[in-house]
Amino acid sequence: MPMLNCAVLDDYQGVARDLADWPRLGPGVEVSFLSGHFGSQDALVDAVGHCEIVVAMRERTPFPAELFARLPRLRLLITSGMRNAAIDLAAAARHGVTVCGTASSPEPPAELTWALILGLARHLVTENNALRAGGPWQQTLGTDLHGRRLGLLGLGKIGRQMARIGGAFGMEVAAWSSNLTPERAAESGAIALGSKEELLESSDFVSVHLVLGPRTRGLIGEAELRRMRPTAYLVNTSRAAIVDQDALLRALREGWIAGAGADVFETEPLAPADPLRSAPNFLGLPHLGYVTRRNYEGYFGQAVEDIEAYLAGDPVRVLG
Structure with missing residues (x-):
């Protein structure tokens, strides 16, 4: 099985690597952690165009219809939370992209x-x-x-x-x-x-x-x-x-x-x-409402679970 590439977006604080057991995914999934915000769609495509899996943090990075068209390798998109108004779910489905979420504490x-x-x-x-x-x-x-x-x-x-x-x-x-x-x-x-x-x-x-x-x-x-x-x-x-x-x-x-x-x-x-x-x-404040250790452990821990379930052919917490 060829190596799969996974990008974790908008890891502003540089904590995502340590808050979940990413190595559990095994050697077949290469995970990269991107801490900078992408100011343009071109920059985002350059950074993740080679990825089959992308983990997004809330609505920090929009995924409109035209972006899915520019990411032909993308197969799984994970968002923290079970609702993300910045993701065009219909476009994701048209392009064969499964969108999954995670729990989020109120x-x-x-x-x-x-x-x-x-x-x-x-x-x-x-x-x-x-x-x-x-x-x-x-x-x-x-x-x-x-x-x-x-x-x-x-x-x-x-x-x-x-x-x-x-x-x-x-x-x-x-x-x-x-x-x-x-x-x-x-x-x-x-x-x-x-x-x-x-x-x-x-x-x-x-x-x-x-x-x-x-x-x-x-x-x-x-x-x-x-x-x-x-x-x-x-x-x-x-x-x-x-x-x-x-x-x-x-x-x-x-x-x-x-x-x-x-x-x-x-x-x-x-x-x-x-x-x-x-x-x-x-x-x-700079959108800190959900930014706590417990919430992040839930987000990234369940992102790993979402990837495992998808690779097993039985995706969980599917949106749309």
């Missing part, structure tokens, strides 16, 4: 969302920078969580985690999504609101936990941001396109809201000159 993204909420509410970056620079001692006034309303746009796996933690902080938790029922909301200790407008107008912290799709793209635009309280905060750790980025920038610059936090951006890595980098009252 706890790490929820934990990071709370880091953003707390960082905004207590001005942690401002205070830490002042402390390091020998600046003023105590210069901000924090916002309480206890007794305030947490508004959740979406009450899926991560949203439910958010609701339980919000309750532990003593917050009133409200939620909205197009199909949310009062009974399902109550199971997580939340109250279901009748509209996103009601949620935006009444919440002190709004956190986005919806799946990106035709109904949710641009769901939060200028009109919605203007409905929020000027003392309220918006946090998005779901997908950037759910919130109109231009409207968000205006809201921050003109003070429609008190501040915003985000772990997701429409173009990643974020361009050095992107205006969000210098927006007032904005706390941004």
